[in-house]
Amino acid sequence: MPDYPIIAIIDIGSNSIRLQVAQSLEKSYRIIQDYREILRLGDCVFSKGYIDGQTADLFYKNMEVINNLIQNHKATIIRAVGTAALRDAQNAYEIVKTTKERFGIDIEIISGKEEAYYNFLAVLYNFDIKNMNALTIDIGGGSSEIVISQKGELVDSYSTLLGCTRLKHEFLKKDPPSQSSIYAMKDFIEETLQNLDDINIDTIVATGGTLNNIAIMYYMSQNKKATSYAKYVPRSYVKSLINTLRRMKIDDIKKIKGVEEKRADIILPACMVIESIMNFYNVEGFYTFMGGLRTGLLIDTLNKIGLSFPFQTLDSDLKFSRLIELGNKFNFEEPHALCVNDLAKKLFEQLKQTLNLQDKDFALLEAACILHDIGTYISFSKHHMHSYYLITNSDLTGFSINQKNMIATIAYFHRGSLPNKSHKFYQSFSKKKKDKIKKLAAILRIADGLDRSHRSFVKDIKVSIEKDNIKIVAISSEDTFLEMKAANAKKNLLEKVTGKKVSII
Numbered sequence: 001m002p003d004y005p006i007i008a009i010i011d012i013g014s015n016s017i018r019l020q021v022a023q024s025l026e027k028s029y030r031i032i033q034d035y036r037e038i039l040r041l042g043d044c045v046f047s048k049g050y051i052d053g054q055t056a057d058l059f060y061k062n063m064e065v066i067n068n069l070i071q072n073h074k075a076t077i078i079r080a081v082g083t084a085a086l087r088d089a090q091n092a093y094e095i096v097k098t099t100k101e102r103f104g105i106d107i108e109i110i111s112g113k114e115e116a117y118y119n120f121l122a123v124l125y126n127f128d129i130k131n132m133n134a135l136t137i138d139i140g141g142g143s144s145e146i147v148i149s150q151k152g153e154l155v156d157s158y159s160t161l162l163g164c165t166r167l168k169h170e171f172l173k174k175d176p177p178s179q180s181s182i183y184a185m186k187d188f189i190e191e192t193l194q195n196l197d198d199i200n201i202d203t204i205v206a207t208g209g210t211l212n213n214i215a216i217m218y219y220m221s222q223n224k225k226a227t228s229y230a231k232y233v234p235r236s237y238v239k240s241l242i243n244t245l246r247r248m249k250i251d252d253i254k255k256i257k258g259v260e261e262k263r264a265d266i267i268l269p270a271c272m273v274i275e276s277i278m279n280f281y282n283v284e285g286f287y288t289f290m291g292g293l294r295t296g297l298l299i300d301t302l303n304k305i306g307l308s309f310p311f312q313t314l315d316s317d318l319k320f321s322r323l324i325e326l327g328n329k330f331n332f333e334e335p336h337a338l339c340v341n342d343l344a345k346k347l348f349e350q351l352k353q354t355l356n357l358q359d360k361d362f363a364l365l366e367a368a369c370i371l372h373d374i375g376t377y378i379s380f381s382k383h384h385m386h387s388y389y390l391i392t393n394s395d396l397t398g399f400s401i402n403q404k405n406m407i408a409t410i411a412y413f414h415r416g417s418l419p420n421k422s423h424k425f426y427q428s429f430s431k432k433k434k435d436k437i438k439k440l441a442a443i444l445r446i447a448d449g450l451d452r453s454h455r456s457f458v459k460d461i462k463v464s465i466e467k468d469n470i471k472i473v474a475i476s477s478e479d480t481f482l483e484m485k486a487a488n489a490k491k492n493l494l495e496k497v498t499g500k501k502v503s504i505i
Contacts, residue, residue: 039058341447
């Protein structure tokens with residue numbers, strides 16, 4: 001396997017400083033280090049106009065930790081960017097110069113437009129917005145970057161002064177804030193938003209640590225697990241939260257379930273910005289996810305060294321592209337995965353009526369086909385067990401947690417024993433879902449067997465169904481002895497779920 005570079009991305013924001021170290025791969029990357037510290041550089045800059053000595057010392061201490069982590073991981077490409085706080089700081093040049101002298105790290109102070117673009121790139125990587133009119137917003141400490149896109153194409157971008165730390169210092173000077181200051185902040189937000197394109201928006205996707213914290217608060221208030229990569233927050237919750245927070249002291253806000261203590265004082269302005277945007281575009285909720293700017297920077301950096309991602313090169317939906325990327329992350333055999341998927345689709349189309357499956361069920365089967373062998377990354381022995389583990393512990397874009405667990409279970413049963421009472425993870429599903437898992441796994445087992453040599457010998461499949469028999473004819477111009485032997489050895493689950501004798505020739 002070629003040696004791909006290790007890349008370090010440093011995001012110096014107004015609220016926090018973050019490092020992400022990634023091992024680049026041919027069509028993907030793997031995060032090997034993630035570091036974050038909430039420094040609140042913006043508190044200095046937006047109240048004093050510069051970064052004072054005490055805050056600068058804390059910044060350099062964190063840069064020393066970051067530099068040590070970069071050296072430990074032997075990163076060969078380092079990209080550090082500063083956003084609103086460094087854009088506005090009177091002594092930004094001094095901070096950049098000292099960082100270079102002490103650590104050899106160049107800090108690039110990017111414009112608001114550039115920041116908006118990198119966040120948009122991260123959204124394209126995580127959300128299928130090719131058929132939508134979308135608004136992407138990153139609410140940071142010093143600014144909010146907004147992108148308007150239509151059918152996945154960037155239409156316009158804006159960098160605004162609607163950063164939650166900046167708004168706090170400008171308007172919320174008392175604790176709790178006065179009602180007049182809240183109204184003044186609301187007027188300022190709404191006046192700023194008048195500059196945005198007044199077009200029909202289907203979806204709002206938001207990034208930034210504070211909005212992610214609000215999403216966690218919502219999930220915890222609903223007794224939902226807050227572990228999903230992407231989260232949806234309804235506008236009704238945000239409006240209710242604003243009415244609660246506007247009368248509270250910061251120390252009391254810290255006690256709310258899910259609140260990140262160091263963000264307690266900026267949650268209200270972040271809520272008011274996102275609620276005003278939802279109101280402006282008449283949208284009833286927003287999606288949020290972790291890793292906006294740094295994900296976009298990483299993708300851009302990889303593109304610059306000639307590496308691209310499936311979502312950028314494949315003429316397919318984002319779900320499929322991310323499955324291919326995940327497979328590459330674990331060094332899978334892509335031709336085999338694609339062949340198994342093609343054969344499984346042919347079987348699915350001809351068996352779905354007999355198995356009482358719906359068209360939408362193929363999405364689960366497709367994901368299991370692409371990922372069924374990724375467990376070989378850990379060990380070939382019992383790799384179906386390792387595949388299950390890797391799938392359940394990976395982010396599958398476009399699938400719910402329950403769907404992800406179903407996909408992992410279908411992949412688990414592509415080989416080995418059939419589903420039974422000893423498989424506790426399988427027994428945890430409802431009867432209806434267990435039935436669907438068995439049927440889809442039955443198809444996967446045969447499709448996998450029909451590419452036993454991993455040489456894509458079988459080009460087509462014809463299925464004939466009679467009262468007591470199912471006949472599967474594999475069409476090939478090659479010697480398919482191995483394929484026939486493997487497929488016939490794995491037909492037992494299809495026989496079990498249909499009650500028919502299966503012959504594969």
